[in-house]
Amino acid sequence: MNRLLCLLTLSTALPAQSLAVRAETLYTAAGPAITDGIVLIQDGRITAVGRAAQVKVPTGVVVKRAKVAIPGLVDGRSTVGLSGLLNQPHDQDQLESSAPIQPELRAIDAYNGRDPLVAYLRSLGVTTVHTGHGPDALISGQTFVIKTDATEVTHGVLKAQAMVAATLGDGARAKEAGKAPGTRGKQIAMLRAELVGAQEYARKLKEAEQGKEPGRDLRKETLAQVLRKELPLLATAHRAQDILSLLRLAKEFDLDLVLDGGSEAYLVLAELKAAKVWVILHPTMARSYGEQENLSLETAAKLQAAGIPFTFQSGYEGYVPKTRVVLWEGAMAAANGLGFDATLQALTLAPAQLLGIANRVGSLEKGKDGDLALFDGDPFEFTTHCVGTIINGRLVSEGEETRGSAR
Amino acid sequence: MKRLLSALVPALAPALIPTWMLALALLPLSAQDQPQAFVGARIIPVEGPEIENGVLVVQGGKILAVGGAGTSLPAGAVRHDAKGKVIMPGLVDSHSHIGSPEGADSSAPIQPEVRVSDSLNLRSATVMKARAGGITSVNVMPGSGHLLSGQTMYLKLREGHTLDALAVGRLLNGSYLGGMKMANGTNSRRATGPFPGTRAKSAALVREQFVKAQEYQRKFKEAGNDPKKRPARDLAMEALVEVLEGKRVVHHHTHRHDDILTVLRLSKEFGFKVVLHHVSDAWMVADEIAQSGVGASIIVIDSPGGKLETKDLRMTNGAALEKVGVLVGFHTDDPITDSRWFLREAALAVRAGMSRQGALAAMTLNGAKLLDLQDRIGSLKPGKDADFILLSADPLSVYAHVEETWVEGARVFSRADPKQRLYAVGGLGASHDTDDLTHLMALEAEETYQ
Numbered sequence: 001m002n003r004l005l006c007l008l009t010l011s012t013a014l015p016a017q018s019l020a021v022r023a024e025t026l027y028t029a030a031g032p033a034i035t036d037g038i039v040l041i042q043d044g045r046i047t048a049v050g051r052a053a054q055v056k057v058p059t060g061v062v063v064k065r066a067k068v069a070i071p072g073l074v075d076g077r078s079t080v081g082l083s084g085l086l087n088q089p090h091d092q093d094q095l096e097s098s099a100p101i102q103p104e105l106r107a108i109d110a111y112n113g114r115d116p117l118v119a120y121l122r123s124l125g126v127t128t129v130h131t132g133h134g135p136d137a138l139i140s141g142q143t144f145v146i147k148t149d150a151t152e153v154t155h156g157v158l159k160a161q162a163m164v165a166a167t168l169g170d171g172a173r174a175k176e177a178g179k180a181p182g183t184r185g186k187q188i189a190m191l192r193a194e195l196v197g198a199q200e201y202a203r204k205l206k207e208a209e210q211g212k213e214p215g216r217d218l219r220k221e222t223l224a225q226v227l228r229k230e231l232p233l234l235a236t237a238h239r240a241q242d243i244l245s246l247l248r249l250a251k252e253f254d255l256d257l258v259l260d261g262g263s264e265a266y267l268v269l270a271e272l273k274a275a276k277v278w279v280i281l282h283p284t285m286a287r288s289y290g291e292q293e294n295l296s297l298e299t300a301a302k303l304q305a306a307g308i309p310f311t312f313q314s315g316y317e318g319y320v321p322k323t324r325v326v327l328w329e330g331a332m333a334a335a336n337g338l339g340f341d342a343t344l345q346a347l348t349l350a351p352a353q354l355l356g357i358a359n360r361v362g363s364l365e366k367g368k369d370g371d372l373a374l375f376d377g378d379p380f381e382f383t384t385h386c387v388g389t390i391i392n393g394r395l396v397s398e399g400e401e402t403r404g405s406a407r
Numbered sequence: 408m409k410r411l412l413s414a415l416v417p418a419l420a421p422a423l424i425p426t427w428m429l430a431l432a433l434l435p436l437s438a439q440d441q442p443q444a445f446v447g448a449r450i451i452p453v454e455g456p457e458i459e460n461g462v463l464v465v466q467g468g469k470i471l472a473v474g475g476a477g478t479s480l481p482a483g484a485v486r487h488d489a490k491g492k493v494i495m496p497g498l499v500d501s502h503s504h505i506g507s508p509e510g511a512d513s514s515a516p517i518q519p520e521v522r523v524s525d526s527l528n529l530r531s532a533t534v535m536k537a538r539a540g541g542i543t544s545v546n547v548m549p550g551s552g553h554l555l556s557g558q559t560m561y562l563k564l565r566e567g568h569t570l571d572a573l574a575v576g577r578l579l580n581g582s583y584l585g586g587m588k589m590a591n592g593t594n595s596r597r598a599t600g601p602f603p604g605t606r607a608k609s610a611a612l613v614r615e616q617f618v619k620a621q622e623y624q625r626k627f628k629e630a631g632n633d634p635k636k637r638p639a640r641d642l643a644m645e646a647l648v649e650v651l652e653g654k655r656v657v658h659h660h661t662h663r664h665d666d667i668l669t670v671l672r673l674s675k676e677f678g679f680k681v682v683l684h685h686v687s688d689a690w691m692v693a694d695e696i697a698q699s700g701v702g703a704s705i706i707v708i709d710s711p712g713g714k715l716e717t718k719d720l721r722m723t724n725g726a727a728l729e730k731v732g733v734l735v736g737f738h739t740d741d742p743i744t745d746s747r748w749f750l751r752e753a754a755l756a757v758r759a760g761m762s763r764q765g766a767l768a769a770m771t772l773n774g775a776k777l778l779d780l781q782d783r784i785g786s787l788k789p790g791k792d793a794d795f796i797l798l799s800a801d802p803l804s805v806y807a808h809v810e811e812t813w814v815e816g817a818r819v820f821s822r823a824d825p826k827q828r829l830y831a832v833g834g835l836g837a838s839h840d841t842d843d844l845t846h847l848m849a850l851e852a853e854e855t856y857q
Contacts, residue, residue: 084712085710085711085712085713085718086712086715086718087712087713087714087715088715116711116712117710117712120710120711264835266834267835285709285745285748287742287745288745288833288837288838289742289838293837293838293839294833294834294835294836294837294838295833296832296833296834296837297832297833298832298833298834317713319713319714320708320710320712320713320714320717320743321708321709321710321711321712321713322710322711322712322713323709323710323712324709324710325709325710328709331805332748332805334805334806335805335806335807335808336832380805381804381805381806382751382754382755382757382758382803382804382805383754383757383758383803383804384758385758402721402722402723402755402758402759
């Protein structure tokens with residue numbers, strides 16, 4: 001626990017600024033849209049939000065105007081910074097394939113904030129990203145949360161440890177014949193054994209007399225955090241049967257489970273709802289083949305209707321496009337039954353709540369970080385542009401990089 | 408059955424179609440004789456200005472009339488109320504891999520005799536999804552892992568599951584109308600086997616084969632009408648001669664600026680017709696492409712990267728090429744991008760600076776031009792094939808859905824039909840081949856060859 005606190009204090013914010021944003025339409029994600037609204041940011045934090053007539057902008061504070069302003073987008077699950085643009089061995093750190101279970105791998109030790117894809121997402125309005133180890137290992141490692149203006153992890157980290165990433169199904173199968181796990185049954189058996197081992201470790205640690213504690217085991221330490229619900233298990237699964245396996249496992253060990261992917265989530269809505277599980281839904285436009293063959297553009301709308309909390313993700317891509325963009329994945333869901341307001345929530349406040357950072361980001365409210373994305377029209381329209389991204393009151397990009405690579 | 412029979416019989420070639428190409432008789436002779444009128448939509452003819460409250464009349468698989476509210480309807484026309492809808496030409500995808508195409512194998516880097524038509528599974532759900540995306544004509548290609556991976560096939564997405572039902576036409580030797588797929592850069596390089604290890608070797612191998620084809624062509628010409636003097640038939644050389652004679656357009660995968668220019672040099676050296684595909688670095692060499700007069704089929708991807716050759720990919724390619732007057736079309740490269748959001752590429756290209764008019768033409772008429780089919784498809788013009796789509800909103804809007812897709816006067820997709828809607832939005836079974844056995848066999852094969 002002390003170590004966790006140390007990690008948290010490592011990171012400081014970049015120099016904050018004062019700025020006012022005046023938008024013809026201001027979506028705060030904390031209430032109805034405001035026509036001709038102002039967000040006043042002072043020293044990086046929001047100090048006032050309201051109609052232009054009601055918010056007094058102090059002299060000397062620059063007023064940035066925009067047609068539409070929304071809270072900075074929060075990418076619910078990404079691998080940017082670990083899975084680099086070039087897709088060559090030297091810039092791929094999202095998956096360590098030497099062993100199927102490695103929860104001790106920390107995202108903060110692998111994140112390259114200077115990868116062009118980070119700047120690319122930032123230019124499209126993404127201000128916070130939950131990124132880290134990818135799918136495709138039974139337990140691949142940890143994730144963390146960082147602002148997209150941070151080029152180094154000494155700045156902008158909102159959570160040094162966010163979740164522990166796991167995968168069930170074909171992705172987690174051993175790539176070599178004769179190696180474990182080769183089957184679904186074996187995958188669950190291995191996870192169960194690992195969690196039991198961590199339980200034992202935690203019990204021994206608790207019961208041991210001073211000086212007689214078992215030797216530190218970083219792997220078990222991390223899983224003990226999962227068992228204490230300090231870290232959710234972020235589990236990738238697409239088939240309904242795998243989703244249900246995860247729900248059983250989560251119940252057996254009383255885990256805080258977050259479902260990642262969930263291509264067939266619409267088949268098990270009642271079970272998900274009863275388990276009070278969050279879903280970080282696959283990119284809406286993910287390719288529908290293999291275990292994702294049954295994915296639907298309408299799953300987000302169905303989750304919303306069922307009252308299951310969810311958010312969007314840019315996800316992991318092994319080829320082109322090397323990253324997806326939550327703005328566009330959300331937009332496609334908006335046009336397929338989810339609608340504007342629910343989509344905006346699922347891209348901003350919802351992921352902030354899921355990640356436990358809603359006190360800092362996710363909506364435009366007094367006291368929160370001054371993170372905004374500005375557009376010249378409906379943010380979800382294909383032909384609209386993100387004309388500015390603001391983090392802690394600083395204009396960190398002006399004009400999206402759809403026009404060029406980020407270098 | 409009628410359609411199948413007529414497909415095998417050489418039809419009288421209309422003046423528009425070169426004599427070396429056989430036109431297929433395209434239409435079942437049934438219900439289509441009755442004219443159908445679509446009334447009240449905003450019509451985007453692509454050739455000519457957009458028409459508010461327009462009328463589109465089709466009959467016998469062809470467009471009869473396109474006009475404003477005053478357009479007179481022929482007697483007995485079936486009237487379709489299209490108020491609030493948008494009608495535009497069916498989309499032309501100049502580069503796709505729907506129908507599980509396979510081309511050349513790993514035995515050689517250049518295999519012109521291989522025909523993609525011999526591999527297609529037209530019951531694949533990907534074909535239905537393409538219809539759901541508003542695509543009516545498509546160039547189905549083998550992959551880019553070879554310098555030359557085989558003959559492509561142009562399809563019209565009519566109803567049906569056979570090659571003859573969907574073919575655009577045939578060449579005189581019986582092969583289906585299509586182009587020739589080539590590639591350079593890294594995809595067609597391999598460390599081992601008969602494949603090239605460098606870019607220069609790639610070009611050298613291609614040059615060697617085209618020189619051989621020129622020889623073959625010369626010997627054939629010299630033999631005149633004397634069959635004894637002709638060289639023994641060589642199917643690979645025959646196909647390359649088709650390329651040299653302009654009967655097959657080369658569809659050339661190429662990304663990097665220098666590779667693009669290599670394609671242009673080779674095309675000039677041997678005089679073959681070529682279309683540049685992907686063209687990631689197009690914005691760097693737009694002027695050179697313009698000077699060559701060669702057209703480009705480009706793709707819009709959500710982010711740059713994923714492979715070294717696309718590290719500099721820009722959404723501005725459409726705008727950059729349009730500005731210097733290059734003929735630009737788009738492609739899905741399905742499954743690289745899904746056929747169902749093909750229109751989104753045009754919209755994103757507009758986001759990055761392309762004109763609306765240019766982007767809509769690129770989805771339709773320009774695609775047709777890249778396939779040499781502009782006399783039949785690509786715009787709403789009397790006499791052309793009745794290939795069109797009905798949209799719920801502006802084609803460049805995220806909120807627009809393709810509601811109906813029509814090919815040659817027959818509806819091949821309707822979002823109102825729950826079974827067909829499944830292919831548009833996805834869901835349980837949406838990606839299974841309509842032939843489940845194929846799917847099972849694929850799974851079995853995967854296990855065997857793992």
